[in-house]
Amino acid sequence: MALALAGAGMLAGCSAADLSLISVGIGADGTPQVTMAPCGKDAIGTASLHIRDSTTPAPGAPQPTVTTPLTDGWMAGGSPLAPGRVTFPLFSPPATWAVREWGAERSLKPGHRYSLSFHAPGFADYSGHVSFTAEDLAGLGPGEVWAGGRAMSPKKFRKLVADEC
Numbered sequence: 252m253a254l255a256l257a258g259a260g261m262l263a264g265c266s267a268a269d270l271s272l273i274s275v276g277i278g279a280d281g282t283p284q285v286t287m288a289p290c291g292k293d294a295i296g297t298a299s300l301h302i303r304d305s306t307t308p309a310p311g312a313p314q315p316t317v318t319t320p321l322t323d324g325w326m327a328g329g330s331p332l333a334p335g336r337v338t339f340p341l342f343s344p345p346a347t348w349a350v351r352e353w354g355a356e357r358s359l360k361p362g363h364r365y366s367l368s369f370h371a372p373g374f375a376d377y378s379g380h381v382s383f384t385a386e387d388l389a390g391l392g393p394g395e396v397w398a399g400g401r402a403m404s405p406k407k408f409r410k411l412v413a414d415e416c
Contacts, residue, residue: 270415271399272379273367274408275341277388283341283359286396286408287333287369287379290416294331296372298344300324302356305364305384323354331372341365359385377416 270290278284287295302323327348337345342357344350359365361384369379383397395402399411 267370267375268377269368269380270377271381272377272412272415273369273381274396274398274403274405275365275367275381275383275388276394276396276405277391278340283388284338285341285367286336286338287367288336288409288412289369289371289379290377290412292335293371293375294335295333295337295369296331296375297326297328298332298348298369299326299367300341301366302354303364303366305362323356325350325352327351332369341367359388361385 272288272290274286274288276284276286287298289295325344327344327350329349332348333345339345364382364384366382367380371377381398382400387397387402391397391402394404396405396408397403398408403411
């Protein structure tokens with residue numbers, strides 16, 4: 252009994268793992284495309300995009316430790332948004348999602364950091380996450396996506412998801 256209580260206490264302090272389950276690439280139409288890939292048969296319950304100013308100060312100036320939040324982004328939640336893997340334009344989440352938007356940002360801007368995340372419905376021990384800049388996406392080769400802090404092929408992204416899950 253004491254071991255069960257100790258184990259429950261340890262679990263209560265745990266937080267969800269942040270996994271590389273989102274990729275971003277440039278679609279055939281030139282717009283950023285997102286793929287969210289939850290583990291196994293999990294669904295996507297909530298999703299969000301946050302845009303922050305990450306302008307680099309002049310050489311020799313103090314480097315900021317935190318980026319400044321902007322007022323741009325979107326958030327979606329409610330019943331499961333998608334039954335599994337979903338691909339959509341970064342600035343246009345699926346029409347079936349109940350999206351709350353703030354700001355007017357609709358294109359990639361230099362000097363900004365974009366952060367996407369999703370969570371499965373209910374309790375999940377993980378969340379999907381990706382962070383990138385316009386410069387990261389501009390450096391992608393043909394057919395590449397950005398995930399896990401680097402450029403890769405879609406095949407390598409599928410392997411990354413399998414390894415992360």
